[in-house]
Amino acid sequence: MSYLTLSISLLFVIIPLVLSKTLNLGLEKDTTIAAIRSIVQLLAVGYVLQFVFDSENMVYILLMVVLMIAAATHNAQKKGVAIKGIIWKLIVTFTFVEVLTQGILLGLGITPPTAQYIIPISGMVVGNSMVLAILFLNRFTSEIETHQDKTELILSLGGTPKQAIHSQLIASIQASTIPTIESQKTIGLVQLPGMMSGQIIAGADPVQAVLFQLLVLFLLLTTAVLTSIMLGYLSYPTLFNQRMQLLK
Amino acid sequence: MMTANPAVRFESVNFSREEMHILRHVTGIFPKGRITTVVGPSGAGKTTLFKLCNGLESPDDGEIYIHDTSIHSYNPVELRRSVGIALQKATMVSGTVEKNLALPLQLQGKTLSHERAGELLDVAGLDASFLKRDVKDLSGGQQQKLSIARTLVNQPDILLLDEITSSLDSVSRQDIENLITSINRDYGTTIAWITHNLQQALTIGDYTWVMMDGEVMETGESSLLKEPQNERVKQFVEGEID
Ligand SMILES: Nc1ncnc2c1ncn2[C@@H]1O[C@H](COP(=O)(O)OP(=O)(O)O)[C@@H](O)[C@H]1O
Ligand SMILES: [Mg+2]
Numbered sequence: 001m002s003y004l005t006l007s008i009s010l011l012f013v014i015i016p017l018v019l020s021k022t023l024n025l026g027l028e029k030d031t032t033i034a035a036i037r038s039i040v041q042l043l044a045v046g047y048v049l050q051f052v053f054d055s056e057n058m059v060y061i062l063l064m065v066v067l068m069i070a071a072a073t074h075n076a077q078k079k080g081v082a083i084k085g086i087i088w089k090l091i092v093t094f095t096f097v098e099v100l101t102q103g104i105l106l107g108l109g110i111t112p113p114t115a116q117y118i119i120p121i122s123g124m125v126v127g128n129s130m131v132l133a134i135l136f137l138n139r140f141t142s143e144i145e146t147h148q149d150k151t152e153l154i155l156s157l158g159g160t161p162k163q164a165i166h167s168q169l170i171a172s173i174q175a176s177t178i179p180t181i182e183s184q185k186t187i188g189l190v191q192l193p194g195m196m197s198g199q200i201i202a203g204a205d206p207v208q209a210v211l212f213q214l215l216v217l218f219l220l221l222t223t224a225v226l227t228s229i230m231l232g233y234l235s236y237p238t239l240f241n242q243r244m245q246l247l248k
Numbered sequence: 249m250m251t252a253n254p255a256v257r258f259e260s261v262n263f264s265r266e267e268m269h270i271l272r273h274v275t276g277i278f279p280k281g282r283i284t285t286v287v288g289p290s291g292a293g294k295t296t297l298f299k300l301c302n303g304l305e306s307p308d309d310g311e312i313y314i315h316d317t318s319i320h321s322y323n324p325v326e327l328r329r330s331v332g333i334a335l336q337k338a339t340m341v342s343g344t345v346e347k348n349l350a351l352p353l354q355l356q357g358k359t360l361s362h363e364r365a366g367e368l369l370d371v372a373g374l375d376a377s378f379l380k381r382d383v384k385d386l387s388g389g390q391q392q393k394l395s396i397a398r399t400l401v402n403q404p405d406i407l408l409l410d411e412i413t414s415s416l417d418s419v420s421r422q423d424i425e426n427l428i429t430s431i432n433r434d435y436g437t438t439i440a441w442i443t444h445n446l447q448q449a450l451t452i453g454d455y456t457w458v459m460m461d462g463e464v465m466e467t468g469e470s471s472l473l474k475e476p477q478n479e480r481v482k483q484f485v486e487g488e489i490d
Contacts, residue, residue, distance in 0.1 A: 158328040158356070
């Protein structure tokens with residue numbers, strides 16, 4: 001695709017603008033901002049990626065991954081303000097998930113160690129890890145609230161903090177990972193995954209695209225389960241003090 | 249004398265939460281092997297007092313001694329097993345009656361035998377046929393009885409009961425009163441019992457605390473309820489006791 005075809009495709013921005021104007025929907029301003037922002041942001045990312053790909057310098061690749069983890073941490077920490085040191089727990093979780101998945105991919109030679117593979121796959125892994133972290137933290141904080149009496153009961157009977165929080169922890173891990181697992185059951189039936197569609201449009205062999213998509217799906221299973229479990233086990237001890245009392 | 253070797257001794261205990269004083273300079277004892285009843289209007293700090301003994305909370309300052317040893321020297325898990333508490337809300341974990349009854353042992357990786365479970369229910373005045381029932385289907389009073397039975401599983405030597413007869417009819421209440429007095433008599437278990445029922449506090453108690461606004465107004469032999477010294481205690485007691 002060229003810049004000429006891209007400018008023609010602005011038709012798809014003009015259609016909603018015209019409709020909004022004639023029907024007085026008041027969407028012109030936001031539509032324009034959205035269009036301009038996506039052009040600027042994506043082109044910037046494109047050029048940065050091109051620069052990193054051309055340089056094939058590991059330092060730049062690493063820098064990109066660090067930026068991804070920083071952005072993911074920034075987004076997810078808002079949901080975990082109730083948990084002490086949540087920022088570090090998120091950084092440790094995202095980093096571990098990223099290092100483990102890339103370690104397996106690169107270590108076993110599943111994907112080549114080039115920016116072309118490392119960066120998009122890291123983006124998907126860290127992005128999904130972030131979504132999972134947000135889902136988990138949302139659920140976990142509400143489970144703690146609702147089941148405070150139960151936690152106190154178990155502590156009062158001589159249970160440890162881990163025993164007192166166990167069922168809330170498991171419920172939160174399950175609730176946050178189920179959407180990832182469930183969505184994979186119907187994949188391809190309703191909607192083609194975006195990445196696979198993109199590859200096919202770009203001219204890849206559909207079966208190759210499917211194989212690659214499967215790799216990503218499996219990767220996201222690990223990402224989902226690992227993120228919730230790690231974050232859960234890193235977080236629950238901060239809810240209690242040394243005397244095994246629930247902090248309120 | 250009662251004051252010799254108390255099971256629990258509070259020494260100028262303060263406890264606050266979010267700038268609010270919940271307990272102020274609380275000093276007093278739960279005599280060993282006796283039944284202490286604790287009365288006072290709601291919000292007086294009675295529940296908080298018990299949570300401190302069971303180690304669910306810690307005082308801001310002051311000291312609590314359990315059998316003459318500072319509460320801080322106990323391992324929290326051991327403390328909570330030997331100072332058992334039946335919480336005011338009679339909280340249940342979801343599942344069957346048997347699961348709830350077995351909970352204290354399950355937390356130690358042990359199991360509760362079917363016979364023992366039946367015995368405990370019987371002691372608390374519930375039929376053994378309840379074992380497989382879902383706790384959701386129990387009435388408030390039945391949950392209170394189950395909560396007492398569950399607290400007894402750990403065989404505590406100090407037993408804290410927080411308004412455990414509030415949802416019971418008078419027959420069941422009588423049963424529980426008999427149960428608690430017989431536990432006290434047969435095993436020498438020290439008992440502290442929060443109640444709204446001043447008649448109960450007087451007849452069941454050997455020793456009584458009257459609390460108001462986080463402070464201990466009077467403590468002594470339960471007969472103090474008949475002739476309180478403090479003017480506010482007199483007002484509180486009047487009309488509620490014959
Ligand atoms: N966790 C808590 N946070 C804030 N205030 C509390 C908490 N627990 C108890 N309180 C307050 O402390 C006071 C005493 O409560 P409590 O010990 O339950 O009294 P009682 O059992 O005599 O009714 C009440 O005013 C109550 O609102
Ligand atoms: Mg209370």
